[in-house]
Amino acid sequence: MPRIAYLDYNATTPLDSRVLQAMLPCLQEEWGNPSSVHDWGQSARYAVEKARAQVADLVGVSDEHLIFTGTGSESICQVLHSVAKKWRGQSCHILTSAIEHPATLRSLEQLHQDGMIQYSTVLPEHSGWIDPKRVESMIRSDTRLISIMSANNETGIIQPLPEIAGLARSRGIAIHSDMVQSLGKINLRFDDLQLDFASFAAHKIYGPKGIGALAFREKGDLIPLLHGGGQEMGLRAGTENTAGIVGFGAAAALCREFLPEEATRITRLRDQFEEQLKKKIDGLHILGADQTRLPGTSCICFEALLGTYLVQDLAAEGIAISSGSACRVGESKPSHILLAMGIDPELARGAVRFSLGRFTTEDEILQAAELTRRAVLQLRQNPEKI
Ligand SMILES: Cc1ncc(COP(=O)(O)O)c(C=O)c1O
Structure with a gap:
């Protein structure tokens, strides 16, 4: 065709050629394991931490509040599972919108089927915009998390995240945003919004596939999906995808600049x-x-x-x-x-x-x-x- x-x-x-250039050394010379103490390992560690700073800078959070994951879907899933597990044994209601990505809606449905949570979906207005008043009217006394995307993947409509986040904060409810589509396209900053969690993916911003990020306010609020070697602050086990991470960092730096x-x-x-x-x-x-x-x-x-x-x-x-x-x-x-x-x-x-x-x-x-x-x-x- x-x-x-x-x-x-x-x-x-597509992968930006400048991103590819940044990734190549990790695939050729700097291929060490970032957890190793020798020079090969420490060079890789340096590259991972530099990339973390680059992504954190675009997201608007400090480096120690951001981990790398496998995809945007994984980040979303980790947040939803963490909240469900945190409230295990108590009633846990999660409020989301009916226009979220399947990564959110299917994860919630699975958690619901497993008997861990109840969830409700707010309908958008006919215009595709989610009215914060509708969100407010669906908050329950056992609502533990509000999860609303920053911008919709199909319509591109930008949601009133600052208002919805404010609503959650004023009620002591945690707030997560799927920011996979808005990252690098509009200027929304995690710390300014005072979010608790946000999910991202490199492949939407001219970075490689198979690398995501998760920003969080309190480390203790997250529970790992993957257990093992304690990588990523103990929140996501598995030897780091160094080239992917470096690519994400380079892609983020380009977005920040342009x-x-x-x-x-x-x-x-x-x-x-x-x-x-x-x-x-x-x-x-x-x-x-x-x-x-x-x-x-x-x-x-x-x-x-x-x-x-x-x-x-x-x-x-x-x-x-x-x-x-x-x-x-x-x-x-x-x-x-x-x-x-x-x-x-x-x-x-x-x-x-x-x-x-x-x-x-x-x-x-x-x-x-x-x-x-x-x-x-x-x-x-x-x-x-x-
Ligand atoms: C809004 C939104 N959330 C989540 C995802 C999932 O991201 P990933 O493909 O990195 O898992 C996508 C991907 O299309 C998306 O558009």
Whole structure:
């Protein structure tokens, strides 16, 4: 298949070549085990701690409050399990939203099935925004944790995390945020928000896959998922993925340096892309157009069309997009996020997500807009594909 434009940055991002350069020494010369006392080991330890400082700097937390994990999902899972275990034997209610990533929703469902917790999901407004008042109205006397994402992966809508965190704090309830999609794209800082936990992943910010991070306020509030050699402050056993960690650090440093200008450039491209589509195609709805969104995310419902066919047809033309979350490839049922927003299921079936990023060019979005116009027209003329 040809490759014309990659517009699926919310699924994953390419490795920045500067990140690769930073990683190479860890794979070639500095391959020691960071726990070893000899020079090989100590060089690797130095590299890991430098990267920790870089990621912590982007997250807005001090180094000793951040550990590396395997993925964003693992970080989320560790927080939810820690809270459930902390309150074992007492009633434990976790409040989340209906538009969270499956890493949150499925972990909560599993903990619930295991009899460890009860949980409730707050519905967003029709706009996709989570009203803090709705969160407040669902707090119970046994609510131990509120877990709300900072920005949604499908719509890009930025949630009122400062208000929700304030609400949790004023009631003595712990607060976690899945910040996997917002890291490096908008300036949200862990310490300023006074969060208890936050989860991150390197592969959304031009770093490598298979490396995540977890920021925490109190070490004692976390319980390891993996037991063994005591790495990562005793919170995540296993010899460190040194190259992955160094890559995460380098990726974070680049985001920290270029965030404001990159966000402006990508937002401008996204807006230009949406203008093009509106001009060229009838019957489309841009979700969250009146909300504050992540710079590069554009979730669009096309009337009289099945999103998965559009994704396939555009893939054949060399345009990479997704229908909702990449984690649900092959499913044609509407996304749980759009359904929770109260989008008509018929319309929600026509949803696709375009997500732009660091390497997206104007030429790419112009080509993508034109190929989308053609694909939508063809699909709407084909009764078998409606
Ligand atoms: C909002 C959100 N949370 C969590 C995750 C899971 O991250 P990872 O793939 O690193 O486990 C993703 C990945 O798509 C995401 O978009």
